[in-house]
Amino acid sequence: MARDGETNEILFEIMEDGEQRILAKGGRGGLGNNNFKSATNQTPRYAQPGEPGVEGLFILELKILADVGLVGFPNAGKSTLLSVVSAAKPKIANYAFTTMEPNLGIVNYYDDKSFVMADIPGIIEGAHEGKGLGLRFLRHIERNAMLLFMIPADSKDIGKEYKILLNELKQYNPELLDKQRVIAVTKSDMLDDELKTEIRRHMPRKVPYLFICSLTGEGIPQLKDLLWRTLNPDESAD
Ligand SMILES: Nc1nc2c(ncn2[C@@H]2O[C@H](COP(=O)(O)OP(=O)(O)OP(=O)(O)O)[C@@H](O)[C@H]2O)c(=O)[nH]1
Ligand SMILES: [Mg+2]
Incomplete structure (x- = not known):
């Protein structure tokens, strides 16, 4: 631009x-x-x-042109997901702000289909005031068609975390909230059925969500389906 x-x-x-x-x-x-x-x-x-x-x-x-932008707190598992669904090799580690620069990956989806995913640095409450790495990387998701919110299963309050992320995006550019959203509850290997039922009760009503685990692959094919369908609403399912 x-x-x-x-x-x-x-x-x-x-x-x-x-x-x-x-x-x-x-x-x-x-x-x-x-x-x-x-x-x-x-x-x-x-x-x-x-x-x-x-x-x-x-x-x-420069604004990266990707189809799906990953949005989440540090350590949510964003880079790990990108490394599992694409050939990208982002740095992954168990500490906040491992990712300092955006990473892009191409996700192959059946036959000859593909879409581009952008992994950006983590966002924390107060990012719009410059906390953490601030919001300067959000420009890289301004041109993304949709946003995938990633919230780890061990978060104390998934609903609250989602709202904080939404608010930070809004402070940066309210138009970001016009984009289609999907939520992935990550690291689902830490959950049993009982905990999943409990979490389901607290999930936002209007946004589609899935439990995923990048380590075991749980929910990953379903996530790719959901992302593809959200990006291509007119394509008939065959
Ligand atoms: N148990 C479990 N751990 C995971 C899973 N996915 C990622 N992790 C771990 O969570 C930690 C953070 O993963 P990253 O992918 O670096 O997280 P990130 O969201 O990119 O973090 P930042 O770059 O700091 O924003 C690493 O130690 C990963 O191994 C998962 O599905 N299950
Ligand atoms: Mg990362």
């Missing part, structure tokens, strides 16, 4: 691979006197000066 450096106005956005736009047009080049040589004028004194190009201050912003 290109912005005017003074007014911050959006000038244009490049959305397609290979798309080209001119931000500051260069001036037409001049012609040296050699170009004006003729039979009768072997050493012309004349030359054509060039014209100046456009000058300006511009801000270029």
Whole structure:
């Protein structure tokens, strides 16, 4: 995305691979006197000066174009999921803010279908005030078609965690809440049936959710189905 450096106005956005736009047009080049040589004028004194190009201050912003953006607190298992469903090899560790930069992976889905998943650094309460790594990585999910909220099974209050994440997104850009959402309760290997029933009672009503475990693979095929269907609502199921 290109912005005017003074007014911050959006000038244009490049959305397609290979798309080209001119931000500051260069001036037409001049012609040296050699170009004006003729039979009768072997050493012309004349030359054509060039014209100046456009000058300006511009801000270029990179927003990753992915289909699914992963949103969650640090340690939720975002990078682990990406490593399981794609060939990406993000750093994974049992401490907060392992991921410092966004990672992208291509998720293959049957035959020749695929979609792109973006793993971004974790978000914490107060991120909009700059806590943790802040919200600066959220620009990478602004162009994502949908958001996958990831909340670990051992969270003290899944509903509350979800609301905190939603609020942080809203503080950054309310339009992020217009995107389709899906919730994954991660690390479900830590749950038995009784705990799952208990969690189900507290899940937000209007958002589809699944229990997943990146270690055992539980719920992963179902998650890919759900993501694909959310991204392609018009495609008939066959
Ligand atoms: N038991 C269990 N542990 C998991 C599962 N998925 C991830 N973990 C562990 O949880 C920890 C954090 O995983 P990450 O994938 O690095 O978490 P993240 O959300 O990317 O964390 P940040 O990058 O810090 O935001 C690691 O120790 C993982 O091994 C799971 O399904 N079950
Ligand atoms: Mg990570």
